[in-house]
Amino acid sequence: MIAHETHTASGFYSPEAFMAFRTAVQGPILLPDAAGYDQARKVWNAMIDRRPCLIVQCINTADVVHAVNFARTQQLPVAIRGGAHNAAGLAVCDNGLVIDLSLMKEIVVDPATMTARAQGGVLWGEFDQATQQHGLATTGGVVTTTGIAGLTLGGGIGWLMGKYGLSCDNLLSVEIVTADGQVRTASRTQNEDLFWAVRGAGGNFGVVTSFEYQLHRVGKVLGGMVLHPISRAKEVLQFYREFTATAPDELTTYAGALTSPDGHPMLAIVLCYCGADMEEGERLIAPVRQFGPPMVDMLRPMPYLEQQTLFDAAAPHGLQSYWKANQLDGLTDEAIDTFVKYVSPISSPRTAVLIEHHHGAMSRVDPEATAFRHREECYDLVILSLWTDPKDSPTHVRWTREFFEAMKPFYRHGVYVNALSDDEGNDRVRAAYGVNYDRLVELKRLYDPANLFRINNNIVP
Known part of the structure; x- marks a missing residue:
């Protein structure tokens, strides 16, 4: 008797193979008609609306092995879900199998x-x-x-x-x-x-x-932020450039354009000092308190757990989101002028645009010691566009792309792979890895020659 493939709204697989798979897996397997399926396919970015044919909620490594083998033998696309926070929505796929690790919490x-x-x-x-x-x-x-x-x-x-x-x-x-x-x-x-x-x-x-x-x-840190009116953004960013030029390893500092809860466009400096000597930390951040002075000063000693929550309220699950990012070749006055032009006013009150200072220990690792390549001390521009109404998506996506294009004269070669959108193409993936890309291709051919794991910022074997 010839076995026929099961054809669902979103995929094909052998019913005999599926029954054996379902018997072997200990965690839940969600089909499109199952209770919990729609919740399980949601990711952080509400723009993403994809329908896998199977979601396997693994509870141990054996479940993952069974899921990988089933996807490979049935030739199904595979997405891997951890926290599902990636803006490109890579944790879920159409017409394939999602290996969901969200129950694996040990x-x-x-x-x-x-x-x-x-x-x-x-x-x-x-x-x-x-x-x-x-x-x-x-x-x-x-x-x-x-x-x-x-x-x-x-x-x-x-x-x-x-x-x-x-x-x-x-x-x-x-x-x-x-x-x-x-x-x-x-x-x-x-x-x-x-x-x-x-x-x-x-x-x-x-x-x-x-x-x-x-x-x-890591105990208490010296963290938080100061806020300035957006009208002073240029001089604040010039100060930020000078301040970060001499920042010690213990001090990580971001600048960002955002909208305050009461609707006012602001320029923030956000920092974390993780050194053991809080008095030294206070001395180091004193210029940040004094410059301006800021309209609001929320810098203080706090538990590291509190520092880690500073951006939580600004980035909840369920918003529409579109990102663009690239490293900057310095923070010149011209780059600052272009930045200020686009954030005055910002596209959406939920949007934040960050300039991150990358330095210290991360920049002293040999660029070829890990696949992560771009180690040089630099500034990283991250445009995190966020909004609530799907009908407004064309407006905010267009603003993000125009802003990103306007900043291109100030870019260097590097981009952080976790900040890539899903529409950027292989050239941008290559840019993320630079000289390490060719070695990654060789290893991809060794470990995944058929490119089973391709729903990602893909290294093509």
Whole structure:
């Protein structure tokens, strides 16, 4: 008897293979008609509306192995869902299988070795809560609902990066399920080539089921922000340029255009000093308090957990979102003038435009030591357009693209892969990896020659 494929509204697979798969998997499998399916396919960016034919909510590594094997043998597209916070919506796909790690939440902290192991469904807020119980932390995302998986695999920019490097710089090992369904450990002593690749190349090489991190002593930090009226944006950004030129490793500082809760366009300077000497920190940030002076000064000592929540209210789940980003070749007066032109006024009151200062420990790592390439001290422009009404999408997308294009004369070659949109093409992916791209292609041919893991910022084998 000839078996026929099952044809759903969003995919094809053998019913016999599916029944064997469903029997083997311990976690829930959601089909399009299942309760919970629509909630499970939602991601942080409400612009994304994709319908997979299967969502596999894995509860252990064995479930991930079964899901990878089923997708490969049935030739289904595969998306990997960790925190689902990526603006491009790469955690979900049409006509394919979503490997959902959101139920895999185990975190084990070892205070003696100052290490932690966490599964792929953990969010940064959950990870920080666990490590801060022991006065420990590692560089993590600046929004607590971001997943540890996507952020780390793409590099991992955060408030501690000047002192302790990127998230991926603090990675000690991973457990990963590769396209052949094998479970591998990758570290500096095991599968070293794969370990090199996962530190920056996203989900191109498999499904990372757990991450082992180096932790550091982090107690209270000196953090928060000051706010200036947007009319003073040019002089504030000129001050920011001079202030960050001599910033020590312990001090990470962003500038950003935003709208205050009462509707006023503002220019913010946001910072985090993670040094042990708070008096030294107060001395270092005194110029930020004094310049202007600011309309609002919210700088103060605070728990690291509080610092990590500063951007949470501005980036809730369920908004429409479109991003553009690129490193700047300095912060010249001309670049500042163009920036100010586009943020006066800003497109949407929910939108924020950041200029991030990247420096310190992250910039002293050899650019070829990990897949994450762009290590030079620089400023990074990130246009995070956010709005509520889908009908307004054309207006805000157009504004974002026009702003991004206007800033092009001031760009350098680098772009942070986690900030790429889904419409930017392979040239931009190549730009994210620079001279490391060719080596990544070789490793992709070795570990995923059929490009099973292609719903990502894809490295084409």
